[in-house]
Amino acid sequence: MTSEAPAGPLCTRDSVVADLRASGVRAGRTLLVHASLSSLGWVAGGAVAVVEALLEVLGPDGTLVVPTMTGENSDPAHWSAPPVPRDWWAPIREAMPAYDPRVTPSRFMGAIAETVRTWPGTLRSAHPQTSFAALGPRAAEITDGHAIDSRLGERSPLARLEAVGAEVLLLGAPFANCSCFHLAEYRVPGPSEEVSFAAETEAGRQWITLRETRIDSDDFDALGTDFEREHPELVRQGTVGASRTRLFPLAAAVSYAEGWLRRHRTA
Template sequence: MPTPPPTGPLVTRDDIAAQLALLGVEAGETLLVHSSLSSLGWVNGGAVAVVRGILDALGPAGTLVVPTQTGAHSDPAVWVNPPVPEEWWDRIRATMPPYDPLITPSLGVGVVPETVRTWPGARRSAHPQTSFAAVGPRSREITDGHAPDCRLGERSPLARLERLGARVLLLGAGYDSCTAFHLAEYRIPAPRVRVGRPAPGGWETVTEVSISSDRFDELGHDFERDRPVVRGTVGAADVRLFPVADAVAYAERWLPLHRPREEDFHHPRA
């Protein structure tokens, strides 16, 4: 069978920069970007063109931040997609390479974050499961000091992004991927879970706040209904743009009402 022709639209680096500027992305600001490359159309240059286009819109004084999570650095006992045989668990724990911010690839967040992670001058935070990478003059300020027992809370890049007045850009991604909502989970009563992972000296277990993206799509729907959210398109992708602080504050009120904390016990995230 011949390969089918690509589906459009054709999207270039310049298109991305121009369309982001039309949406209101400002030179010099800080953006936390969640992205889906495939949603944009046929991008000439792929993820590299997307990153260049975003950086063009931000200018040299702006900072681009992305999640570079490594969820596989976790206890195999909690793996469900897919699970592994129980008889493998001990060997996996004993031999899993520890997280290295310079070389450990991101997982499950898309090709754009992985491109940012390896970008010249990029910095990456130290948490072995929920790191962020950043490019720009504020990258060190945002990524340094990510506490190993604080995945997405007050001692993570999310809290720094909130304080800096950063905005979230959902570039073809849905609200279910909006990590800013997780910061709210640290500010409301929430159960704690034991989280296992590899460490330089061997296996370690830490106590963490239980986090879950369950119902984040509903949360995002209500947030967009009640709060000012910039909506538009880049290429074929639906785009949302809003302040981190607004999303966190709204989620702090919404989650206790719509997602009882007992629900979190059934959905720990390693």
């Protein structure tokens, strides 16, 4: 029996710190991170080492923010990966646990985001589907007041991040994962969609259905590619281990996305 050597390069906490600094991450910043742990190579200490490195580079005055979304808390009638039988829909709606920011795990956000979610001192926003977790002196400012009818809009952490001058770090993640583009969707006239989830209310656990701005990331790769091509001075590229990084101001990306969506999408 033979075994293959792990794919490199070997990354350590110290090497990730050095690479993050070389990629432009600075102390004291508020940083929204979308990350793929596997893209870095072989990391000694895994996601914990990467989070420690991010916190070291940001320092005590910086704030680390990650998406901790819970898309499975939704109407099973719309599930497609995989779908479930129709006769399961009603029982799932009845049984789905209400979102609890303290314990509900994120899904499909990656090991780094999930590690931040469980980190001592982390705060998490209240939306049952589209929460963000934050760690640092601005954590409460960013996560408080996430309205139940504003998944990624003006009363979400994205708008708070814009207001405080946050930056976005795509750490081995594509523009398709860039959540701040969704804020632009709320500012450009477009269709709405029905949204359902289990939530804890003053009356107890309830299944809530409402209409919201439709969110769609299918064209975000094209949007981000155009943003980077037209404004190379705003998008700093680098590497951390084997991963490609992009670092840019969130407000500038949202502003560009508003114009791009008006030009490229129709109602």
